[in-house]
Amino acid sequence: MSLKDRAYDHIFGKMLGGAMRPGARLSDIHLAREIGVSRTPVREAIIQMETQGLVEQVDGVGPRVKNLQRPDLEETFELREILEVAAIGKAVTRITEAELIELQSICDQYLAATRALRDSRTKARSWQLFDRMVVLDMAFHLNLMRAARNRRLLRIIGDVHILSRILRRRAELPGVDVLTRSALVWRDHVR
CATH class of the missing domain: 1.10.10.10 (Winged helix-like DNA-binding domain superfamily/Winged helix DNA-binding domain)
Structure with missing residues (x-):
């Protein structure tokens, strides 16, 4: 390093x-x-x-x-969506079997963290699990983006993910809304 x-x-x-x-x-x-x-x-x-x-x-x-606000979060996720849709279009024709297996492993870990968050009893543990879910979410998306085989796009998406991680941490407290949203998003990821 x-x-x-x-x-x-x-x-x-x-x-x-x-x-x-x-x-x-x-x-x-x-x-x-x-x-x-x-x-x-x-x-x-x-x-x-x-x-x-x-x-x-x-x-x-x-x-x-920087004092980032909710509009920053919304713009960041909008940008992520635009970039990731383009990258996924490339990735589906280039992804390897090993990469698919890795993505499935990340999905399994994420769902386990979601269940643990649901059963969490302390705020500190909830934040720890929420942070784990954010890291796994980023790993899933970045691995999928790597499969697109476009280094420049990967670098830009990586920067957007870093910004979204800070914004999410400031904007959300783990709870039912996060769990509900996570379950829906990850159900689509697994498909």
Whole structure:
């Protein structure tokens, strides 16, 4: 893992976990010390996050965690749908048997996580399972997109998935609505 990737993962984890809230200033000096790297990989990670829509530059202040709203979530999912439909059109003619088996395995894991979330008794456990479901959802879609054999499309979809992961975490609390929606979506995936 490169130093930039290490810095990116650290910052992204703090955003996802809520330790870095919307509007929080990203100090490359502070983050570099915290991560144990120089400022350069931190700056590179921040620039990457800016291109992904996670960070914004504020004049006179510097980089801040972007305050994403519900319309951002809706636009992101609309973009995902457009890109993924195009990629699926390519993937269906190019997917291998091994890739199909992997997709089925991810579906099985997702359904198990959904059942565990349904039976979950604590908020912390619910969030843990919900995060697992989001990761599995991303893995399913990215594996399907890889089957399209288009690197540029995969990179763009990957960035959109990262943004949607942050947005979903901020917009939803695990519960019946998530379970109901998940069951319907994944039933279609399995087909």
